[in-house]
Amino acid sequence: xxxxxxxxxxWLKRRPSTAEKWWNKSLNLADKMGMPYHSGLAxxxxxxxxxxxxxxxxxxxxxxxxxxxxxxAEAQRLLEADRGSG
Numbered sequence: 001x002x003x004x005x006x007x008x009x010x011w012l013k014r015r016p017s018t019a020e021k022w023w024n025k026s027l028n029l030a031d032k033m034g035m036p037y038h039s040g041l042a043x044x045x046x047x048x049x050x051x052x053x054x055x056x057x058x059x060x061x062x063x064x065x066x067x068x069x070x071x072x073a074e075a076q077r078l079l080e081a082d083r084g085s086g
Contacts, residue, residue, distance in 0.1 A: 003029065004042045011049050020050065036062045037071075044075055053082050 007022030030038035040062030047055030063072035
């Protein structure tokens with residue numbers, strides 16, 4: 001979780017490549033530890049900030065897997081917004 005937040009901090013400081021590195025570290029650790037909810041959160045943040053649909057789709061899948069309804073709805077909202085802007 002801390003790595004994901006560090007990524008967001010770096011993003012807000014206008015350092016996108018550093019942010020992406022931290023988000024990837026967060027993803028790797030969550031995957032290694034078998035924490036799908038935290039993987040979903042990292043994918044959601046990456047999809048939201050980097051505007052990458054694949055990350056939003058991964059977030060949606062992880063949230064569906066663990067039954068995280070609020071986060072699932074947020075991922076779906078962002079995916080729908082992405083459909084509307086394309």
